[in-house]
Amino acid sequence: MATYATYIRASTDTQETAHQRSAIDDWLSEHDVDTAEVDHYADLGHSGSDPGREQFRELIDAIECSQYETVVVWEISRLARLGSIYQRFFESCEDAGTTVAITDGWVEEVRPDGTGKLIADISAAVAEEERRRLIKRVEAGVARAQEQGKWLGAVPVGFERDADGYLQVVLDPDRDAGKVGYLDVRRAIERVDEGESYRRVARDVPNLARTTLMSIHKDDERRQWYLDGEADDERVDAALDPIEP
Incomplete structure (x- = not known):
């Protein structure tokens, strides 16, 4: 039975995930993890605020069955952007004794005893605030372009x-x-x-x-x-x- 799991998420089907896979593969290699000991989970085309992600739900179910010692992710935002989903994931890991390894973040791992959790929480909050600001800037840019009469989106035929x-x-x-x-x-x-x-x-x-x-x-x-x-x-x-x- 695999003792490691990896998780990748992208908001769209076409969003590039190679950087996530590469960072996770490097982590597994650096820790001499046998590929036979790893299960891979991925949700493509899903927002981090979506509680219905099939692979993510399966991963949590497996964690709650104490199947994995370690779950490896690229960064915290890949797990969840909604606080309740985020907290449930880490509570499941804490109860099951599962460590969460983060390849790109302010903290390298969150342990079942809570070590690293505070920094991870702050990192997630900062990332979410940056996302909100980016969305507002994009929306403001779209609004300005529309006010100026510019065409956005797919161009009509002809x-x-x-x-x-x-x-x-x-x-x-x-x-x-x-x-x-x-x-x-x-x-x-x-x-x-x-x-x-x-x-x-x-x-x-x-x-x-x-x-x-x-x-x-x-x-x-x-x-x-x-x-x-x-x-x-x-x-x-x-x-x-x-x-x-």
């Missing part, structure tokens, strides 16, 4: 974002770059209105997916962008200024 962040219509699309022209979309919608199928029309328009055409055609607000050359969204409406209905 449009592009210029170097300053403003939305522009694409009138001369670079087909090789996967672009779709604004007027291509307008004509495609008109053809569907005339009775042609989404599949047939999309097949004739380079880079325009059938599902995209269907989504636009069924959305009254977005249809207005292409057929009427106007939009309720001021950012889109500004981009449509040079377009005739």
Whole structure:
């Protein structure tokens, strides 16, 4: 039976975890831990405030069954960002006699007798406060960009974002770059209105997916962008200024 466990968490499926794995692997190697003695747990695409993380719940259950002597993590924030979840984890480790090793943090380990726990708590609190401030800065930046009329997020088909962040219509699309022209979309919608199928029309328009055409055609607000050359969204409406209905 394995006596060591490792835990990795990332907030998104695409978030890089190599640095976490590398740091944990280095710790195991430095402590001469046989890989056969290690169980690995990972939750990808989960926030640290999510109490329903499947692998994390399984890890706590195993700890409460006294299965592991040591759990190795990259940093405290990977375990939990919500205080109640965080405290339950460490209470389970304390009751089971499990040591938590931290590869990147203010403290190297938290022992069952409480050694290192205070520093770990302070570290977690500081990390959470930094996260809150980062979120506020990002939200403020998004709000400023929106106030300035800049387009954030996915760019609608037939449009592009210029170097300053403003939305522009694409009138001369670079087909090789996967672009779709604004007027291509307008004509495609008109053809569907005339009775042609989404599949047939999309097949004739380079880079325009059938599902995209269907989504636009069924959305009254977005249809207005292409057929009427106007939009309720001021950012889109500004981009449509040079377009005739």
